[in-house]
Amino acid sequence: MRVVGDVAYLLPVGGIEICTLEDTAALAARGHRVDLFFGLEGEQRRLFEQAGVGLHGPVSFKLTRRTPIRDLLGFLPAIRTVRRLKPDVIWLSRAEHVVWARLLAFAAGVELVTHLHHAPSSPRTRWLTKGVARFLAVSEFTRQQWIAAGVPGDRIEVVHNALPPGRYPVGGEEEQRAARASLGLPTTGRVITFYGRFSEEKGLPTVLEAFRRIERDDVHLLLAGFYPPQVDTSEVRRAVESLDPARVTVVGPESDVIPFLHAADVVVTPSWVDEAFGRTIVEGMSTGRPVIGARVGAVPELLEGGMERLLVPKQDADALLVAIEAVIDWRDAEPELGARCSAWVEERFPYAQHLERVESVLQHFVRG
Structure with missing residues (x-):
């Protein structure tokens, strides 16, 4: 399976970036091709590359009210690249990048799966997320927040975060x-x-x-x-x-x-x-x-x-x-x-079960 996704920073600035590194590395270890567009360079580049994850950027993910035309034009390099990569599915780690991801999914002719790591941030959430095939929420609490924002509950599945075995070892x-x-x-x-x-x-x-x-x-x-x-x-x-x-x-x-x-x-x-x-x-x-x-x-x-x-x-x-x-x-x-x-x-919170569920959802939405 060929997966294309996003990571805002190649830095361990928060849980989203750390989870993205761990999960993409694990998927790559299972033989999948994973490519990520990134927004800001950082120290985790080496770790992604060691795991066999392709990196492309830096790119802009933002779409603002003030400069929408310029922002949309800024998405063109990523759109050209995703056509060349020919992914089977787009996997978004930050829901605020959903317009960018929807355009990439359309250009590549594939489905979009979005991970929900935080609460909705836009009053237009229901409209913005119409092009998403499935959502993966990191908790039931987060799932309920997105349902309250207008996303149908049957499109949101809870997949709790988990830690790779041995990553945080017991210390005596x-x-x-x-x-x-x-x-x-x-x-x-x-x-x-x-x-x-x-x-x-x-x-x-x-x-x-x-x-x-x-x-x-x-x-x-x-x-x-x-x-x-x-x-x-x-x-x-x-x-x-x-x-x-x-x-x-x-x-x-x-x-x-x-x-x-x-x-x-x-x-x-x-x-x-x-x-x-x-x-x-x-x-x-x-x-x-x-x-x-x-x-x-x-x-x-x-x-x-x-x-x-x-x-x-x-x-x-x-x-x-x-x-x-x-x-x-x-x-x-x-x-x-x-x-x-x-x-x-x-x-x-077993990591094997977490990874298998993420992998299963992505594979389910591979067209053809």
Whole structure:
């Protein structure tokens, strides 16, 4: 099967880009030809090319009200390329690129399958998505958002995100010591990890407030990530800088987040906004750590049925503090919890099943 898709950035800026890399690499490993148009160059080019994924670009995916004719003309290079590639199906990773993808599908004479990694962003969603043969939503929560926007429910299938085997390995005490040494963290005591975007929407102010209220001296906070450039993060910056540097370590983003996770006793991700999936939850739990998340978006969907105690109300530092204190000493009080966390991910979000379903849907819409 020959698949053509999109990736906005050749950078690990978020879950969509990481999922696209993992899934296209896996499809290529199964013998399919995968080509991606990209918008911005970045460090993941090497990983895509090593996986045998073809890259074309940079291209523009945008269609704006201000310059629609110029934007449509900007799609012509991609249209010429897709005719040469002769795909069997178009697989879109970002629904906001749907006009671009519909034109490519029309030019190539193939069907369009669109992955739904986030909420609808246009009031004209129903009209814009009429040319899509099937949607794959990363959660039931996301599926319901798109149904509410006017997309028929029978055209949307839920395929939960999943992690390739071995990508986020379990880390025991030896791995924890090594990770802490590499990051300059205390070798003893407990570590709380927050990683990703340093912003209000990801709940960092809630983390900082809860941490301030911890009265124990043996608890350290690891903040790993970056301040998003398009957002005013001045208040978050001041809050981080006001913390005792002896109890907090701040490091920049890395494509390999395993040391951040292995160093931790507990991971926190108390988002203020609805999460379409909540990849941080499954990444952290896969490594054998409890991950505390806010009861927003699809996060309850990931933890329901046995891990609800790791859910807290959003923007509630008191509840987050209680949840942290309840699990931070799990290695002594509940030593089986780490194994239960990793088994939870393996059993509920198996990657083989995820990939087989994506592959099956794409193959179903291959014409002829």
